[in-house]
Amino acid sequence: MRIDLVSIFPDAFAPLRQSVVGKAIEHGLLEIHAHDLRDYASDRHRTTDDEPYGGGPGMVMKAEPFLRAVAAIEAASGSRGRVIVPSPQGRALTPAVARSLAAEAHLVFLCGHYEGIDERVPLALRADEVSIGDYVLTGGELAAMVIVDATARFTPGVVGDAASVAGDSFAAGLLDYPHYTRPPVVAGLDVPAVLLSGNHAEIARWRRKEALRRTLRRRPDLLAAADLSPADRRLLEELAAED
Numbered sequence: 001m002r003i004d005l006v007s008i009f010p011d012a013f014a015p016l017r018q019s020v021v022g023k024a025i026e027h028g029l030l031e032i033h034a035h036d037l038r039d040y041a042s043d044r045h046r047t048t049d050d051e052p053y054g055g056g057p058g059m060v061m062k063a064e065p066f067l068r069a070v071a072a073i074e075a076a077s078g079s080r081g082r083v084i085v086p087s088p089q090g091r092a093l094t095p096a097v098a099r100s101l102a103a104e105a106h107l108v109f110l111c112g113h114y115e116g117i118d119e120r121v122p123l124a125l126r127a128d129e130v131s132i133g134d135y136v137l138t139g140g141e142l143a144a145m146v147i148v149d150a151t152a153r154f155t156p157g158v159v160g161d162a163a164s165v166a167g168d169s170f171a172a173g174l175l176d177y178p179h180y181t182r183p184p185v186v187a188g189l190d191v192p193a194v195l196l197s198g199n200h201a202e203i204a205r206w207r208r209k210e211a212l213r214r215t216l217r218r219r220p221d222l223l224a225a226a227d228l229s230p231a232d233r234r235l236l237e238e239l240a241a242e243d
Helices: 010-017 019-026 063-077 095-102 120-125 141-152 162-166 200-218 230-242
Strands: 002-007 031-036 082-092 106-110 128-131
Touching: 002 010, 002 063, 002 141, 010 019, 010 031, 010 141, 019 141, 031 063, 063 106, 063 120, 082 095, 082 120, 082 141, 095 141, 106 141, 128 141, 200 230
Parallel strands: 002 031, 002 106, 082 106, 082 128
Antiparallel strands: none
16 A cells, blocks of 8 residues: 655654554555655745635645645556545544555545645545544644554554454444453452463453443443444343442
8 A cells, every 4th residue: 555645744754664554664565655745835935825715813724735746646656546634524533434545555645734724625636534533633644644553454464463453442343352461460450360261262251241341331332333242232231230
């Protein structure tokens, strides 16, 4: 997969060279290019923003530099790519959205600042606006990296153990179960005995129950949309009886 990121702060994407995503880049599974939006401005001051029509506070990022950047990326790569604009007005980032993005061969992220990007940019490029949450950041770079990281996990080969992705929080509509590793006692807290039992059926049942417990306590809204089996419903009944 090729990923292009357009920003007035292209150096902000350095963290993508670390950890799992960084290894995927080294192994040729991901190809990431950061572009300075100012390189596509048309004046000697490399201007990328202007006052909003209609008045009001703040500045708006100009359309032409973004359109030129996408055209240049298309010429260099041979493909337009699916254009993504991180925005609090966009659809929410979910595992399903990340999985759909991972199926693309080429993604282009346009990162806004100030009051946002001229509305004609997403309209002209038929961009997909994606939100990482109901809050506002100072720029789109952090949001773009979150989307890239979430998407990369669904790209084949990026995460060494595909089962770990399948068991992530939200993958099955629930929060993840608790995880433990050595030593068996830390700060007077023991690892649950079932995890040391070697009984894989009981371990699987415990993990599912704990995922349901955690979801019920922390994100009960997820249960309404979760695909629950009859066994899951029996576990929920057990949890209700425990309270």
